[in-house]
Amino acid sequence: MKARAALLWEQPGKWQVMDVDLDEPGPDEVLVEMVATGLCHSDDHMAVGDVPLPHLPYCGGHEGSGIVRQVGPGVRTLKAGDHIVTSFVPSCGACRWCAGGLQNLCDNGARILTGAQLDGTFRMRADGKDVATMSMLGTFADRQVFDEQSCIKVREDVALDVACLVACGVPTGWGSAVHAGEVGVGDTVIVIGVGGVGINAVQGARYAGARHVIAVDPVAFKREKALELGATEAFESIAEAADFGRGVTNGQGADTAIVTVGVIEGQNIADGFNAVRKAGTVVVTSMGSPLTTGVPVNLFEISMFQKRIQGALYGMGSPRESVPRLLDLYADGLLKLDELVTRRYRLDEVNEAYADMHAGRNIRGVIDFRH
Incomplete structure (x- = not known):
């Protein structure tokens, strides 16, 4: 045919x-x-x-x-x-x-x-x-x-x-917050990059009960959409977002940072790593080139501060479970x-x-x- x-x-x-x-x-x-x-x-x-x-x-x-x-x-x-x-x-x-x-x-x-x-x-x-x-x-x-x-x-x-x-985009972003980031009630979450995936990490974090959902994107239109879809704050740079996160957590830093930029580099992961508190989690969702290696993180902090870098494929969810559940949430007005x-x-x-x-x-x- x-x-x-x-x-x-x-x-x-x-x-x-x-x-x-x-x-x-x-x-x-x-x-x-x-x-x-x-x-x-x-x-x-x-x-x-x-x-x-x-x-x-x-x-x-x-x-x-x-x-x-x-x-x-x-x-x-x-x-x-x-x-x-x-x-x-x-x-x-x-x-x-x-x-x-x-x-x-x-x-x-x-x-x-x-x-x-x-x-x-x-x-x-x-x-x-x-x-x-x-x-x-x-x-x-x-x-x-x-x-x-x-x-x-x-x-x-x-x-x-x-x-x-x-x-793809919705369960990958949603699950990056709910499953991979294990976002909980009252948490402070930074989402780095709020395109088609990151915007759903925003939705997932808000649904999970985060107190602060901080969106980061250099594009004003995307920051505006993030605020419409659940972000509590939005900044142009990760430096501004990290400073705000420390400001609302007594200097500790965000509980979770979720990296959902369009094209990832090692520095994006390092930025998330530097923005989270002790025992905080950096979720790496963005796809990079299989030929690229290297993440410039502080090796002392990764062990002594007990920080976690967590990769996430499909938001760490199972497709046959996630797809029907998310459509149910949409039908109920929750997504x-x-x-x-x-x-x-x-x-x-x-x-x-x-x-x-x-x-x-x-x-x-x-x-x-x-x-």
Whole structure:
């Protein structure tokens, strides 16, 4: 069958929207008509070359939602007509990590940068060449074939053009505060970078009962949105935020600092480390280059002050638990999703959307395939 998709043909490069060939769903796979996909910074890392790709051409996108239109042999949990949200880690449910409630660390995660499906083959072709997909998904396409393990069935009374946000940005940010940061009632929390992920760390920290949720971002628009969505204070620099955090904690420092900048450097982690109190936690959520190493932290403080640096993938939550729960919170008015969407774009506008992201004009852009 035919589909229309945004592909990357070189690194660095621009997304090229074109017609592609798509296979029918095979065993344990489903064909999904895409309704929407969020424009996450992680996909842009591929376009600018922050993360080397093993295979080109490449279909981006991993924050998707849609409707199942066809199921292949052996599919047990989905049927035609079901609404789904994608999972960028295809959780098997049987490995050590899944069995221990850590679906975000499923052994299948080792394959998500290969560009191929679980069986090592491809479902999409362009100009006669196999097309790799982001995280075994490739949601920058108006229809796509996914493994059943990459799909989470969701309630049908939530609009899919906002439900797509709980595929990545929302649970990653929310969980960075609630799970990884273990934010508690009365805490002081600093969120460094309040884009599509950080803004949800703000929401999560506020929901968990933090007294001070301090947002840090050089872009005024993002600071304003953070204050609308739960931040109690907002500053342009981490230096100002750290000073304020010490000022409201008798000089001790914040309980938790969450690093959610767009492109992380070791200094960002060091800034969070210097801003937290004894036994405080620095949550590192931002994705960096696998070729970059080094964090300039004080080695005396890390042991003698008992500080903790905690990495967080998918907010340290399990996709099949987090996605339905967050949509329930949204339905109950306890989580804001509509307010996260700054603008909706057509697929043909994907490069414009990322230009807006780089310019600081978006909290989250969404491609709406219905337009």
